[in-house]
Amino acid sequence: MKKRLGFLAIAVLSVGLLFGCGDSKDDTANNTDKGKIVVGLDDSFPPMGFKDEDGELVGFDIDLAKEVAKEMDMEVEFKPQDWDGIVLSLNKGDIDVIWNGFTITEERKKEVNFTDAYLDNRQVLVVKEDSEYEKQEDLDGKTLGIQLGSSAEKALNAHEDFKSNLKEVKSYSNNVEALMDLDAGRVDTVLVDEIVAKYFIAKKDGHYKVLDQDLGKEEYGVGVSKDNEELLEKLNTALEKVKNSEEGKKISEEWFTEDILAK
Numbered sequence: 001m002k003k004r005l006g007f008l009a010i011a012v013l014s015v016g017l018l019f020g021c022g023d024s025k026d027d028t029a030n031n032t033d034k035g036k037i038v039v040g041l042d043d044s045f046p047p048m049g050f051k052d053e054d055g056e057l058v059g060f061d062i063d064l065a066k067e068v069a070k071e072m073d074m075e076v077e078f079k080p081q082d083w084d085g086i087v088l089s090l091n092k093g094d095i096d097v098i099w100n101g102f103t104i105t106e107e108r109k110k111e112v113n114f115t116d117a118y119l120d121n122r123q124v125l126v127v128k129e130d131s132e133y134e135k136q137e138d139l140d141g142k143t144l145g146i147q148l149g150s151s152a153e154k155a156l157n158a159h160e161d162f163k164s165n166l167k168e169v170k171s172y173s174n175n176v177e178a179l180m181d182l183d184a185g186r187v188d189t190v191l192v193d194e195i196v197a198k199y200f201i202a203k204k205d206g207h208y209k210v211l212d213q214d215l216g217k218e219e220y221g222v223g224v225s226k227d228n229e230e231l232l233e234k235l236n237t238a239l240e241k242v243k244n245s246e247e248g249k250k251i252s253e254e255w256f257t258e259d260i261l262a263k
Helices: 002-021 023-029 060-071 083-092 151-157 160-164 175-184 194-203 229-243 246-256
Strands: 036-041 049-051 075-080 119-128 143-147 168-172 189-193 208-220
Touching: 036 060, 036 083, 049 060, 060 075, 060 229, 060 246, 119 151, 119 175, 119 194, 143 151, 143 175, 151 160, 151 189, 151 208, 168 175, 175 189, 189 194, 194 208, 194 246, 229 246
Parallel strands: 036 075, 143 168, 143 189
Antiparallel strands: 119 189, 119 208
């Protein structure tokens, strides 16, 4: 009898462990069923998502996500992530969506689903306003700064002729650090999203300029797990409404002085 009870206890314990191992992912995966979307983002990516002087999370994508969640009659929670591992966090179920200037690429489409695009973007070269650089060729033998794991990094790797003529490529954890080194003269240019460049040029009038040539055009979308088609459909419906609304226009104008939402 004791032996039989022992086997029964082991079986019950094994089942408990089996279900316990899945609790974390199941709870997060069901967030949308509970009326909440958990947004994964890089909180050092102005103007899309960053902390202001008071430590509050602000940004264009923050405001847009709140408005879309409101349209869906859902709550939204923002969960900062290490950008290099953000796709893994999505597929593990730690977050429900990636919403932070997330460029739509064929490579990423293999791992996540994307909503329809909500912003058009380019990869541009930012230099100091008083520099002598006017075109890409002027940067031969110079040092370029770039955010590690960004779409700018992928764009640079796709332009091997330009990259091979550089003296050095310095990687940074975020664009703010790269631009700080540009200010300090430790790099000669920073390859960055045009959306980001526009924000900093507006913020520091007469401090930066953008070279005419770009390293590729792209679009921003919201990344959703391939296992969550229902959320993808709901997001697309709500996003379309907000993009064409007065509130969407107001959010865009607040951050970029014009309505740049993709229609």
